[in-house]
Amino acid sequence: MQRQTSHQPRTVFGRLRRDVRGNTLAMMAAFLIPLCGLAGSAVDMGRLYVTKVRLQQACDAGALAGRKFMADSDDTALDTNAITQARTFFANNFTSGFMGTPTFTATTNPYPFVPTKTSDNQVAGTASTAVPMTIMKMFGSPTIMLKVTCEARYDIADTDVMFVLDTTGSMACQPSQTSGCSATIGSYTRPDGTTGYYNQEVSGSKLSGLRSAVMNFYDTIAANVDPSTHVRYGFVTYTSTVNAGYALPAGSMVNDWTYNSRRIIGDANNGGATAQTKKPVTKAACDAAATGRSPATGYTTNGQATLVTTAYATSDSSCVITTQPLKPNWRYTKVSYDVSQYVTGATVTDPSKITGATSKWQGCIEERDTTPGVSTFDQDNLPADLDPDRLPTTNATRWRPMWPDVVYYRGNTTSVDYAGNSANPYGDSTSTSQFGQYTALGNYNNIAYGYVSCGKPVSRLTTMSRSEVSNYVNATDFKPQGGTYHDTGMIWGTRMIAPKGVFADDTAEWPGRNAPNRYIVFMTDGDMSPNEQIYGMYGIEYYDDRIANNTTNPSLTAYHNARFVAECQAAKSRNITVFVVGFGQTLTSQLTACASPGQAYYASDNASLTTAFQKIAKQVAMLRISQ
Incomplete structure (x- = not known):
């Protein structure tokens, strides 16, 4: 059976409807308007963002300057100099006419930045400006107002x-003078x-x-x-x-402490003995002439002592009186001393000397216990x-008080016995050198150097x-x-x-x-x-x-x-x-x-x-x- 075909009239509009050639151009023309709006929005939003960032930076700078130069007073209003400095720093960071914003000078009123004094003596500020639109202006967008706030303070907590x-x-x-100045x-x-x-x-x-x-x-x-x-x-x-x-x-110092010091352990001869014979005398009188003494006692302040002994002979009633000059024999070693009065600042007798010398604590300390070799x-x-x-x-x-007057060098780490070579006082060392053996740390050279x-x-x-x-x-x-x-x-x-x-x-x-x-x-x-x-x-x-x-x-x-x-x-x-x-x-x-x-x-x-x-x-x- 032969298929029937329907023939419709070919009008101008009908041909246009069926003709798809050139559609892309038409579509681009149609989309151009919204694309311009999107692009313009992006451009102007970017301008707004940049302007606001710069405005905030300028506000911060102005507030910092205002706080820096703010006068210390009880006034509730910010002083004139602080306002001037704040505006100057604002203007240095937000130039007049930036991004098309309104121009301003130092005398513009109202000024785009207003610094104020806060109730807690800091500086606050507000900055505002108008940003005109560019591309979006063609779409009827109005000028946009921007406003930022800021506050500056000294971060000086207690x-x-x-x-x-x-x-x-x-x-x-x-x-x-890196090598010293020989002062x-x-x-x-x-x-x-x-x-x-x-x-x-x-x-x-x-x-x-x-x-x-x-x-x-x-x-x-x-x-x-x-x-x-x-x-x-x-x-x-x-x-x-x-x-x-x-x-x-109080209570931070010890009451006694051990120092590298010295103590008397006995007597040492200080020259040769002399003898005198008396007769006739009774034995009782002979015995009375002796000055029997315990070692290490009875020294004068210059370190001298004498020991007198007697020997009685009944055969002829004679008495031999022997006199031996003495000086102290010192043991240089660690010695423990009572420091309870010394640490009060009182003047105390120096227990390491027989001269009657005194000491007074200056306040320097020896440290408390530690762990050595670590x-x-x-x-x-x-x-x-x-x-x-x-x-x-x-x-x-x-803590322990430093006591240089009672501290002595002894030359080695063990104890040393020494009777001295000095006559003033007897028994001490004649050395005047720094850290000389048997010298006290109170020695001038030890302190001076x-x-x-x-x-x-x-x-x-x-x-x-x-x-x-x-x-x-x-x-x-x-x-x-x-x-x-x-x-x-x-x-x-x-x-x-x-x-x-x-x-x-x-x-x-x-x-x-x-x-x-x-x-x-x-x-x-x-x-x-x-x-x-x-x-x-x-x-x-x-x-x-x-x-x-x-x-x-x-x-x-x-x-x-x-x-x-x-x-x-x-x-x-x-x-x-x-x-x-x-x-x-x-x-x-x-x-x-x-x-x-x-x-x-x-x-x-x-x-x-x-x-x-x-x-x-x-x-x-x-x-x-x-x-």
Whole structure:
């Protein structure tokens, strides 16, 4: 059957409907309008984002500048200078006409940035501007208004700063004098009236630079602190020991301690005997002429004694009287003494002498018990001397007074008997050399040349005025003396600022306030340089072996360095930020390891020391954006 085909009329519109040629072009034309809208939206949204970011940055900068220059007053309104500075910094960060925003000048009213003073003496601000649309303007989009807010404050929470300062003999020299300056020895009168010795400073000494740097640090903090902020300062000056005894609370010191001293063990002949015969005499009269005495008693203050013996002959009633001059025979050894009165600051008789000499404690200490021969320490199980939290509850954890007057060199680690070669007093040594055998550490040369030292007393954390800080670093006893032991300074600096331990009350938070930020500023001009012959915080290490445990000097340095780094870690683990400044001293690996990350500084001269201290102070008093 033949299929029928229907033929419809071919009209113009019908042909157009069936003709698909050129459809892509038509579709592109139709989609062009929404695509332009999307592209324009992206462009203008990007412009809005960039403008808002820049506006926020400018607002922050203006608020920071306003807070920086804000006058300290009770006015509720921000002072004119702070407003001017805030606007200047805003304009430097958001230029007039940026991204087509309205232009402005210093006299534009209203100004696009408005800084204000808050109720808690900070600076807040609002910044606003109009951003005209570009492509989206063709679609009827209006100009967009942007507004941001900001607030700036000094991030100087209540703050404790402990200065740990190297005041050893080399600080008397200029920074450029790396090999020493041959400073002469001078004397000064301590606040308690006793005489001290020190290395006389040359012009432009490092110690003079340190004084200026400390004052600049104080001024930098003072210029940036809020009236409501509490700042406390403390000082530890260190050599081979620290003068901290009188800062300790009652019950912190032992009542007796054993020193490398001497005691009389008997008599020694002081020349030949003389004999005299008398007759006739009775036996009773002969016996009465004798001055029988026990050995080691009856000496005069110059060390003389005599022993008179008699021999009676009944055959002729004669009496032979023999006189023997004597002097004390000393045993140089470890001797235990009662120090209960000595540690009070009272003047006491020197028990190691027969001259009637007296002693008065300056305040320098021997450290409490430690573990010798150790170079790696467990922070969770530190020995008593390295544990800043350990309270003095037993003799092992209490401190001991340094007593150089009763400490003597004896030449070896064993006991030595010696009757002396001096006539004033009899029985003593005539040596005047440093660490000469049988000489007391009170010997002038031992003190003057740093084999024993006792510097300025520490200052516990407290609020200090500028004049009080100045008085401390310019005091008559802020003198260069002694040798360099970084561990002694760090042990006491950490101990005095740690949130627990014997000085915990000093660094406790103020009532109703958060805990203070805690900082140690550690400054040294030299390498660790222990000496076996020095009498310091651990006794005379040649005799006492409290650190290296019978090792030689090079190992002694390594052991002290290990203790130093361990104590730095103890500080940092207690959220104490440690700044370290090497003054004319290369930053050794130990000094760098001691510092908190990025907080080790090198100062080549007095000017750069001040700069380093100023940088540290600015970090302590950091200005920040709070919102």
